Amino acid sequence: MGNVKKSLKDIGSFMKLPGANMFMTKTEDLFNWANKSSLWPLSFGLACCAIEMMATFSSRYDLDRLGMITRASPRQADLMIVAGTVTVKMGERIKTLYDQMAGPKWVIAAGSCAISGDHYRHVYSVVPGVDWIIPVDVYVPGCPPTPEAFIDGILALQDIISKGKSAPTFNSVSCERKSIDEVKVKKKEILFDKELIDSNLIFEKCNEIKSLGYNYLNFITATDFDNSLVLTYMFSNNFENKKLEINVKLGPENRLDSISNIYPGAEWQEREVYDMFGVKFNNHPKLERILMPDDWIGHPLLKNYKMEQAKLPYRPSREDYESWKTKL
Numbered sequence: 001m002g003n004v005k006k007s008l009k010d011i012g013s014f015m016k017l018p019g020a021n022m023f024m025t026k027t028e029d030l031f032n033w034a035n036k037s038s039l040w041p042l043s044f045g046l047a048c049c050a051i052e053m054m055a056t057f058s059s060r061y062d063l064d065r066l067g068m069i070t071r072a073s074p075r076q077a078d079l080m081i082v083a084g085t086v087t088v089k090m091g092e093r094i095k096t097l098y099d100q101m102a103g104p105k106w107v108i109a110a111g112s113c114a115i116s117g118d119h120y121r122h123v124y125s126v127v128p129g130v131d132w133i134i135p136v137d138v139y140v141p142g143c144p145p146t147p148e149a150f151i152d153g154i155l156a157l158q159d160i161i162s163k164g165k166s167a168p169t170f171n172s173v174s175c176e177r178k179s180i181d182e183v184k185v186k187k188k189e190i191l192f193d194k195e196l197i198d199s200n201l202i203f204e205k206c207n208e209i210k211s212l213g214y215n216y217l218n219f220i221t222a223t224d225f226d227n228s229l230v231l232t233y234m235f236s237n238n239f240e241n242k243k244l245e246i247n248v249k250l251g252p253e254n255r256l257d258s259i260s261n262i263y264p265g266a267e268w269q270e271r272e273v274y275d276m277f278g279v280k281f282n283n284h285p286k287l288e289r290i291l292m293p294d295d296w297i298g299h300p301l302l303k304n305y306k307m308e309q310a311k312l313p314y315r316p317s318r319e320d321y322e323s324w325k326t327k328l
């Protein structure tokens, strides 16, 4: 951040007069200097990135030295740091809070979720970047960004302000966005260094794992490799503080035995994998959707799931976002 203006000396000059000092500058530069030296961020956070933001505001990093004091009301804030995943539900509230802030005002999108939706980008309930809703001045990458990265973003914003920017701009929404179909997903052929287990043997394998003292099922999740799904199971042995992961390759039917008889906690985790990936679990006591409505079409975490399907009741259209913008 070598070109950040650091002090009054950068925007004018001091003259020594007999019995007094005089400082000469332009009012515009002075106001810009005052703005950048007294950013008051709105105090709110959305997800894990907000924890890093809180750490950034802690005494260790001491943002007070930059003139930054968080405010509990948008009426007194001139900086919004969007730290966390922006859900559609929260999107409208963010827009309202932004509108309630007095100008000039600035926005930092902190973390991959706020920038682009990150791993939730294609999920029905997540806004693929907060710049779909409000203008963004600085993007701070990371998942989550470190406090140092937050500070780097704040210094970048100070630099922008000291150059006189005070009007909101939609930085990236004016750019052409590729359609989801055009975006090439890098194929990971080899993700697992361990052997993949045959899906027909999952019940026996989990019985064996439990008999070895792995008494807790941490999670079940799936990865879509285009030509097949791979399920990942994580177990813990709480007596010996050990963990065990197994990976199961599914056949074309995407079907395997439920392990909820062995690990009761598998019941809702299998329902989630069914809901998001369409995997069927034999002998599951109640294999129904758990997150999506019962009549939802498709399974949102499959790669071939199309965002523009007819049945997307909770997600505003691009036109909705565009109409929000024109009301700025």
Ligand code: SF4
Pocket (backbone or CB within 6 Å): 047, 048, 049, 050, 083, 084, 085, 111, 112, 113, 114, 118, 142, 143, 144, 145
């Ligand atoms: S970018 Fe990573 S750390 Fe930040 S909100 Fe998203 S998932 Fe959490």
